[in-house]
Amino acid sequence: MTVDQTDAATNDSDEQDPFKTLRQFWTHPNQLRALAISTAIRVGVIDTVHEGPKTAAEIAVECELAPNYVHRLLRALTAYGLFTRTDDHYSLTPVSKPLLAEHPSSFREIFLFYYSPDRLAACRHMPEVVARGDISGYELEYGCTQFEYFEQNPEFGETFHIGQDSDDAAEGFVQAMENIDLSECATVCDVGGGYGGVLCRLLDIHPHLEGTLFDLPSVLADEQRLWGSKLGVEDRCRYVAGDMFEKVPHADAYILKAILHDWPDDDCMTVLSNIHDAAADDARLFVGDFVIPEEDPPPEVVDMDLWMMVETGGRERTRSEFESLFERTGWSIDQIIPQPAPASLITCTKGH
Numbered sequence: 338m339t340v341d342q343t344d345a346a347t348n349d350s351d352e353q354d355p356f357k358t359l360r361q362f363w364t365h366p367n368q369l370r371a372l373a374i375s376t377a378i379r380v381g382v383i384d385t386v387h388e389g390p391k392t393a394a395e396i397a398v399e400c401e402l403a404p405n406y407v408h409r410l411l412r413a414l415t416a417y418g419l420f421t422r423t424d425d426h427y428s429l430t431p432v433s434k435p436l437l438a439e440h441p442s443s444f445r446e447i448f449l450f451y452y453s454p455d456r457l458a459a460c461r462h463m464p465e466v467v468a469r470g471d472i473s474g475y476e477l478e479y480g481c482t483q484f485e486y487f488e489q490n491p492e493f494g495e496t497f498h499i500g501q502d503s504d505d506a507a508e509g510f511v512q513a514m515e516n517i518d519l520s521e522c523a524t525v526c527d528v529g530g531g532y533g534g535v536l537c538r539l540l541d542i543h544p545h546l547e548g549t550l551f552d553l554p555s556v557l558a559d560e561q562r563l564w565g566s567k568l569g570v571e572d573r574c575r576y577v578a579g580d581m582f583e584k585v586p587h588a589d590a591y592i593l594k595a596i597l598h599d600w601p602d603d604d605c606m607t608v609l610s611n612i613h614d615a616a617a618d619d620a621r622l623f624v625g626d627f628v629i630p631e632e633d634p635p636p637e638v639v640d641m642d643l644w645m646m647v648e649t650g651g652r653e654r655t656r657s658e659f660e661s662l663f664e665r666t667g668w669s670i671d672q673i674i675p676q677p678a679p680a681s682l683i684t685c686t687k688g689h
């Protein structure tokens with residue numbers, strides 16, 4: 338997907354798929370616009386306008402903001418297609434409605450997370466990250482990894498995990514999995530599965546499957562947040578807290594979605610070996626990650642590689658880099674399937 342600068346900046350966006358337009362803003366090279374959208378959510382402007390058309394002065398009073406600055410923020414967001422203005426009254430458009438607190442999508446959380454002061458503070462260390470090559474932006478800013486920072490700041494961690502589940506990469510992965518024959522598998526474990534959006538959607542599609550959602554104790558602590566009961570599959574989904582660098586639960590199939598790209602090679606090999614040790618004979622492994630083309634990779638793939646570099650010290654990989662990781666840990670690649678989102682589904686089988 339190449340982002341057209343003019344595309345994301347017009348008022349015509351009402352006619353487009355709002356999710357497509359929002360994704361363009363989210364990944365847009367002009368991060369200022371995404372920062373403005375995230376600000377409008379954070380200071381309450383989006384939710385306030387939902388109650389009905391309002392003037393900038395009314396919004397400023399309700400949200401306790403500087404009136405002239407609200408006027409300027411709204412003027413910009415109107416230019417971007419997120420508001421319409423009639424007789425000085427602003428209303429939401431189809432593009433901004435998915436950003437409301439009550440909307441079931443999680444684009445709201447994606448903007449809040451990506452353009453949060455906490456994350457941007459970590460990302461500002463990119464020059465030192467590039468210079469040193471062995472430390473992430475979170476470690477430089479906060480003295481701990483991104484996942485430790487989530488643990489210490491639960492609300493921030495929650496924003497990340499909610500966003501992950503409704504990101505369209507989650508939907509793309511589930512769609513790609515729909516074409517996989519899982520009839521031979523009775524149990525599937527999602528390692529680092531977050532709140533379980535992907536695993537529980539799979540359980541919903543395959544009534545014969547039993548699932549294990551495996552993640553850090555802090556992520557699984559609040560069962561209300563997890564997807565089992567949301568989709569009515571809680572009787573087939575168990576939640577197991579632990580550390581994937583130590584040990585993972587036994588299963589016939591494993592999911593590793595957006596996990597390997599968080600870590601350098603040595604750490605990935607530890608996780609892949611631990612899964613190999615725990616897995617049934619002939620177990621399947623389903624990896625969701627970007628596969629970087631060896632030549633001329635598109636911008637959205639290399640964007641994510643840079644985010645990983647600065648956020649976690651991880652990386653996106655080429656096919657041969659994946660092959661090397663899998664071969665050294667006893668897994669062989671069966672197929673690499675492109676998904677609707679820019680990521681791919683890599684299917685592997687356990688070797689003996």
Ligand code: SAH
Nearest residue numbers: 484501529530531552553579580581594595
């Ligand atoms: N698979 C999910 C989440 C990916 S984010 C998705 O695609 O949306 C990475 C996940 O790895 C987070 O949920 C994080 O809590 C989990 N994680 C990080 N370190 C871990 C560890 N040591 N053991 C288990 N899970 C871990």
